[in-house]
Amino acid sequence: MDQIRSQKFQKKSIDDWKEKAEQSLKGKTVESLQSTTYETITLKPLYTKKDERSISEFPGGTDFRRGTSLLGYLTNEWKIAQKIPYKTAEELSQKLEDALTKGQTAISFEISNDIADCFLECLGEKVNSYPFAINSKQFQTKLLANLSSGSQLTGYIASDPIALFTEKGTIEMEALQDWTAEIKQADHHFPNLRTVLIDTTPYHNGGANAVQELAAAAATGVYYLDKLTESGMESVRALSKMVFQFSVGANFFMELAKLRAARIIWNRITELYGVSEKDRGMQIAAETSHFTKTVYDPHVNLLRSANEAFAAVLGGVQYLHVAPFDELAGASPFSERIARNVQLILKEEALLNKVVDPAGGSWYIETLTNELAEKAWAFFQEIEANGGILEGIKTNWLKKKIAEVFTKKKQDADTRKQSIVGTNVYVNLDESVIHVKNEIVKEHAEINIIPKRRLAESFEELRGKAKVLEEQKGVPPALGLLCLGQLKQQKARLDFMKGFLSAGGIKTVESTPIFTIEEARVYLNQQPSKFICICGTNEQYELFGHEILTALKQDFPEKTFLLAGLPDKENQSQWLAEGIKQFIHVKCNCYETLAAILKALEASVDETQKA
Structure with missing residues (x-):
C-alpha cells in the first residue's frame, strides 16, 4: 500500500498533449480542431492556465460577470416565472393558483385585452404575495391603471416599445413619448416595480447571434436611459425601473457567456453615466428559445429546453420561463408541469441554488465571456455610429445584419452541418403530428418587421x-x-x-x-x-x-x-x-x-x- 500511495502521475506539458492529440488525428494538426462560431469567435480545442485573466474573486462586484449578488442564489434565488397559458380569466386564476402551490414563484402569463380589463380581479391577493414577471406589451397602461398604488408590488410589469416596433412594423414616436411619461408616473405609484423592458427576443427569434443580441440590448438600454433622464428622472431611478429579457439558445457555453457578458457591458455603460457601483447591476429575465424548437419529435424539445434552462441559471438570471415541449402544437397540462419541474430539478436536485457562480473561473468560459463582450461592445458602437437602435431599425440596417447571420445558420441546417434531431437527422417517419402553419410576415412601408423564425421550419x-x-x-x-x-x-x-x-x-x-x-x-x-x-x-x-x-x-x-x-x-x-x-x-x-x-x-x- 505504501508503494501505491507513493506513486505519482508523470507531469505532462501542453506540447506532450499536442503530440498525443496529433497522433490520434492521423496527420492533422491540433489547429484543425478549432472551430468558428456565428459570432466569428474562434474556439480552441483546449484552454489552459495561460488563458487565465484576472477576474473578481466573488460575485457582486467589479464588472458583475459573476452576478449581482455576493452570495448568488443562496440569498437571492431566481424566480420560477412560468408563463401560464389560458383561454379564459377563470382558467388563468385557477391555473395560477395551482402553479403557485407547486413551485411557481412569480406571477407570469401572456397578456390579452380581456385579461388587461380584469387584471386585479383575476389575481386577487396574489399581487401582494408574489413578484410579477410580465411583458405587458401594448397593455401596460391598462394593467397599471388596474392596480392599487403601493410599495408592496415587486418584480416587473414592463414593456419594450422598440421591440414591439420590430414586431408590428411601425414606429410611433408620439406613443414612445407618452410611454416615457407613463414610466415616470408609475414610479410614483409603484416604487419597487420595474416597468421598462429591454427585450432582445425579437432579434434572437430573427436569427441573430449572441453579439447582435447583446449590442441591441445595450443600444436599447442606452436609448431608454437617455429618454428617461431627459424627461427629468434621475439616472439611478431610471436604472431601477429596467429589466433585460434574453432568449437562451442551444449553444450552451455561448449562451451562458452571453448572460455574463451582458452584465459586463451594462456595467461599463452605466459607469460612463457616472452611476455608483451598487446601482450598476443588471436584472435579467430569461426564457428558453423559440428559435430552436421543433414540431416533429417534440420530446427532444425537453432536452433542448433543459439545456437552455441550465445555461440560463449558470449565467445568473433572476427570472426564468421554460417553454413546454409541445408548445408549438398546443401545450398540455402534462407538458406545462414538466416545464415547471425542469426548474425545480435544477434547484432541488442539481442544487444550483446552493453553489455561488459555478461557472466562475473556467478558463474556457471566462475567455469566451471576454471575447463576446469585446465583440458586442464593438457592434454596439457600430449601432450608435449609425444613429442608434431606432435608426438601425427604421433603415433596416439591423434587420439586414441579423438576416446575414440567419442565412448562415439556415445553410448549416439545410446541409445538415447543424443537426436538428428528429427533423433533419434521426427522423421518425411513422410519427403523426399536428402540422403547424408558419406565419407569413408582411412587409411594411416604413420598416420591415424582423420575422419570427425557427431553424427547423424549412424541413417541417x-x-x-x-x-x-x-x-x-x-x-x-x-x-x-x-x-x-x-x-x-x-x-x-x-x-x-x-x-x-x-x-x-x-x-x-x-x-x-x-x-x-x-x-x-x-x-x-x-x-x-x-x-x-x-x-x-x-x-x-x-x-x-x-x-x-x-x-x-x-x-x-x-x-x-x-x-x-x-x-x-x-x-x-x-x-x-x-x-x-x-x-x-x-x-x-x-x-x-x-x-x-x-x-x-x-x-x-x-x-x-x-x-
Whole structure:
C-alpha cells in the first residue's frame, strides 16, 4: 500500500498533449480542431492556465460577470416565472393558483385585452404575495391603471416599445413619448416595480447571434436611459425601473457567456453615466428559445429546453420561463408541469441554488465571456455610429445584419452541418403530428418587421408537402434504392440515404442485393417511384455500376437516376453523361435536394390527376 500511495502521475506539458492529440488525428494538426462560431469567435480545442485573466474573486462586484449578488442564489434565488397559458380569466386564476402551490414563484402569463380589463380581479391577493414577471406589451397602461398604488408590488410589469416596433412594423414616436411619461408616473405609484423592458427576443427569434443580441440590448438600454433622464428622472431611478429579457439558445457555453457578458457591458455603460457601483447591476429575465424548437419529435424539445434552462441559471438570471415541449402544437397540462419541474430539478436536485457562480473561473468560459463582450461592445458602437437602435431599425440596417447571420445558420441546417434531431437527422417517419402553419410576415412601408423564425421550419414544410402527397396518392412519397453488391458493401450508403431522405418525409424502397442487369430490371419493373438512387461502394460502381446504369436508362427513360456518394472528380462527367441526375453525398444541400424531389413528385401527381 505504501508503494501505491507513493506513486505519482508523470507531469505532462501542453506540447506532450499536442503530440498525443496529433497522433490520434492521423496527420492533422491540433489547429484543425478549432472551430468558428456565428459570432466569428474562434474556439480552441483546449484552454489552459495561460488563458487565465484576472477576474473578481466573488460575485457582486467589479464588472458583475459573476452576478449581482455576493452570495448568488443562496440569498437571492431566481424566480420560477412560468408563463401560464389560458383561454379564459377563470382558467388563468385557477391555473395560477395551482402553479403557485407547486413551485411557481412569480406571477407570469401572456397578456390579452380581456385579461388587461380584469387584471386585479383575476389575481386577487396574489399581487401582494408574489413578484410579477410580465411583458405587458401594448397593455401596460391598462394593467397599471388596474392596480392599487403601493410599495408592496415587486418584480416587473414592463414593456419594450422598440421591440414591439420590430414586431408590428411601425414606429410611433408620439406613443414612445407618452410611454416615457407613463414610466415616470408609475414610479410614483409603484416604487419597487420595474416597468421598462429591454427585450432582445425579437432579434434572437430573427436569427441573430449572441453579439447582435447583446449590442441591441445595450443600444436599447442606452436609448431608454437617455429618454428617461431627459424627461427629468434621475439616472439611478431610471436604472431601477429596467429589466433585460434574453432568449437562451442551444449553444450552451455561448449562451451562458452571453448572460455574463451582458452584465459586463451594462456595467461599463452605466459607469460612463457616472452611476455608483451598487446601482450598476443588471436584472435579467430569461426564457428558453423559440428559435430552436421543433414540431416533429417534440420530446427532444425537453432536452433542448433543459439545456437552455441550465445555461440560463449558470449565467445568473433572476427570472426564468421554460417553454413546454409541445408548445408549438398546443401545450398540455402534462407538458406545462414538466416545464415547471425542469426548474425545480435544477434547484432541488442539481442544487444550483446552493453553489455561488459555478461557472466562475473556467478558463474556457471566462475567455469566451471576454471575447463576446469585446465583440458586442464593438457592434454596439457600430449601432450608435449609425444613429442608434431606432435608426438601425427604421433603415433596416439591423434587420439586414441579423438576416446575414440567419442565412448562415439556415445553410448549416439545410446541409445538415447543424443537426436538428428528429427533423433533419434521426427522423421518425411513422410519427403523426399536428402540422403547424408558419406565419407569413408582411412587409411594411416604413420598416420591415424582423420575422419570427425557427431553424427547423424549412424541413417541417417539406414534411408537410410529403404529407399532402401521401393524402393525394394514398401512400407516402417514396424513392427506390438500387443496392449493388452484398449488404455489407451497400449498408453505409444505404443507411445514409434513408436518413437523408427521411428529413423530407420520403420513404425508401430498397432492392435485394443486385449483381446483374437482369436483377436490376426486375426491381425497376416493380418500383413505381419516379426516382431511383444507386447505392454501393465506389468499387461496386466501377465494377458494374456504369453498365447497369446505361442499360436501365435505355429501358426506363422516364426514371430519374441518382447516385449515392460523390465519385472522384475525373469520373463525375462520365456518370452525368450516362444519365445520373445528381450525386447525393454528405456535403450536398439536403433541403434543396429534397425540395426538388418533392416538387417533381408533386408535378407527377398533377399530371396523373389531369390525365
